[in-house]
Amino acid sequence: AQSVAQPEDQVNVAEGNPLTVKCTYSVSGNPYLFWYVQYPNRGLQFLLKYITGDNLVKGSYGFEAEFNKSQTSFHLKKPSALVSDSALYFCAVRVYGGSQGNLIFGKGTKLSVKP
């Protein structure tokens, strides 16, 4: 079955430290992968995507993500976390066929950055 998993419900980091939010996927064919962020009482905002090309993609607010085909992962990273990065992060993957409207989301990871 095609799926996307975010193994951590919550990630805690200190301000200034690097952060990683994990995502793994299982799809048939070439994956299109996305990261979105949701601040409290808001909708989701697009951060970055991988379609093809360089495995390291850069996005908004200093975030980047590394596509690893052999490990079927697309982890979100930032070299130096800010308190304002505290939010809910969703990984998403395009799927082929099925009823999901071609895009399915992970369950989300809550990132908490402490001063």
Added chain:
Amino acid sequence: DVKVTQSSRYLVKRTGEKVFLECVQDMDHENMFWYRQDPGLGLRLIYFSYDVKMKEKGDIPEGYSVSREKKERFSLILESASTNQTSMYLCASTQALLNGSPLHFGNGTRLTVT
């Protein structure tokens, strides 16, 4: 910038009422979506539409219907609201999902059914 507007931020309805959630996008996008967001369950697709008057069921369509009479507007209808439909509802749109265009989301409607 793409703007996706959901008509209500908060709604409180009674069990059995018919509820309309409205969504409008201003970028002439072909595809529109309704998701439901619940803690620990992430986003689940209710319905999507890839053209005017076209609709397809998502993962959890039971108890919901949709209407897309104009390209910019996609309405979610709860035919007879129940307490288990208390949730955050998110509308989204995109021009061409198949080529990797990202979704643009509204700010959500938090519906409480009492």
